Amino acid sequence: MRSTTETRRLTAKGRATRDRIVTAAATLMHDRGVAGTSTEDILEAAQVTSPSQLYHYFGDKKSLVQAVIEYQTEHVLAFQRPLLRLDSIQALEAWRDAIITSQQARGCRGGCPIGSLAAELSDADPQARAQLAAGYTQWEDAIRDGLRSMQERGELEQDADPGQLALALLTALQGGLLMTQTRRDTVALETVLTAMIDRIRCHAVG
Amino acid sequence: MRSTTETRRLTAKGRATRDRIVTAAATLMHDRGVAGTSTEDILEAAQVTSPSQLYHYFGDKKSLVQAVIEYQTEHVLAFQRPLLRLDSIQALEAWRDAIITSQQARGCRGGCPIGSLAAELSDADPQARAQLAAGYTQWEDAIRDGLRSMQERGELEQDADPGQLALALLTALQGGLLMTQTRRDTVALETVLTAMIDRIRCHAVG
Numbered sequence: 001m002r003s004t005t006e007t008r009r010l011t012a013k014g015r016a017t018r019d020r021i022v023t024a025a026a027t028l029m030h031d032r033g034v035a036g037t038s039t040e041d042i043l044e045a046a047q048v049t050s051p052s053q054l055y056h057y058f059g060d061k062k063s064l065v066q067a068v069i070e071y072q073t074e075h076v077l078a079f080q081r082p083l084l085r086l087d088s089i090q091a092l093e094a095w096r097d098a099i100i101t102s103q104q105a106r107g108c109r110g111g112c113p114i115g116s117l118a119a120e121l122s123d124a125d126p127q128a129r130a131q132l133a134a135g136y137t138q139w140e141d142a143i144r145d146g147l148r149s150m151q152e153r154g155e156l157e158q159d160a161d162p163g164q165l166a167l168a169l170l171t172a173l174q175g176g177l178l179m180t181q182t183r184r185d186t187v188a189l190e191t192v193l194t195a196m197i198d199r200i201r202c203h204a205v206g
Numbered sequence: 207m208r209s210t211t212e213t214r215r216l217t218a219k220g221r222a223t224r225d226r227i228v229t230a231a232a233t234l235m236h237d238r239g240v241a242g243t244s245t246e247d248i249l250e251a252a253q254v255t256s257p258s259q260l261y262h263y264f265g266d267k268k269s270l271v272q273a274v275i276e277y278q279t280e281h282v283l284a285f286q287r288p289l290l291r292l293d294s295i296q297a298l299e300a301w302r303d304a305i306i307t308s309q310q311a312r313g314c315r316g317g318c319p320i321g322s323l324a325a326e327l328s329d330a331d332p333q334a335r336a337q338l339a340a341g342y343t344q345w346e347d348a349i350r351d352g353l354r355s356m357q358e359r360g361e362l363e364q365d366a367d368p369g370q371l372a373l374a375l376l377t378a379l380q381g382g383l384l385m386t387q388t389r390r391d392t393v394a395l396e397t398v399l400t401a402m403i404d405r406i407r408c409h410a411v412g
Contacts, residue, residue, distance in 0.1 A: 031330075035239050035241035035242040036241040110329065118384060118388040119321065119322055119326070119384060123315050124237075124238065133390070136385065165401070167393070168378075168394075168397045170381075170385075171394045172377065172401075175376075175377040175379065175382070175384070176377050179377050179380060181329065182339050183339050184328075189377070191370050191374045194374075195371070195405050199404060199405045202408055
């Protein structure tokens, strides 16, 4: 990754400035969309006075957007990872409940940071689309690993497909997070995740 | 609805101009997002020469966005309605297949016109959010009516909840359309809809 290599070459102070810009850009783009976020807004929020610094670290808005996608993917997966040992029905239910609680805590606003970027950028920016799709794949793989160990422990039928169930679960979650943001409640999110967990339960053994 | 009342008051020519502006704005906003669509772009695409016409029909961008949401909701439901007699497993499968085919025909681009607007506007524009949520409710109700007649005909167990299944199905579809756009394939869409239909099949009688 170009941006990661560049980060390594920076001084500690340079890295701190770069990180401040990415964090500010990620927050603004999540709140207002990528198109709704100006360079001036980012500079102001990051407390960076010279526009040349933005160009020094990122070249153009497109590579800043790449850094934002990287940042948001890491953050979402960092939040998800401790919950993602989805190797039992109980673990799946705890995962569902933690996501619902977290959405309620933020007033059902914001949706999924990856999903919001995906909705805005997928058609317009092929590189961003590929990066977001790769983020989803990482997430899907983590879900699948849990279901696979459930299967290895004999708690999921042998003919169940952990890969398909994981993809369905992540896709259902994405729909649920969009509906949460639109309806301003977690009813659709809870309903779709419960339906998917019930679907997995059909394959559960014992 | 204010806009509907206004439409009635317009002459045929005025109505045609208004419709042309809404269609152009809907297409551009779907392609580039609301924030990425300028008034100039809309005027040009609608072949309207005077900016005052836009203000004459819509007052401001916000009421134009309302008209676009109304337009997209009607269009999505007009496409969905003939498919939405979801009163058997076969009808559900035909609905799923028609959606997949339609996504493939458009190169897996664009996502859901309602969902894309919802992702962009829900946090920023409370009126748009409420209007989009109402659009989802209409869609959900149409799905539920089909499942309810399946239940009335005795093909769905009495303890199944058509309302919950309909909400889960619509939510899964929204996630599937977002993933289609991001992955540029219909695998996630097909997987999540098939999982949901399997879930409904668990409740099927006979």
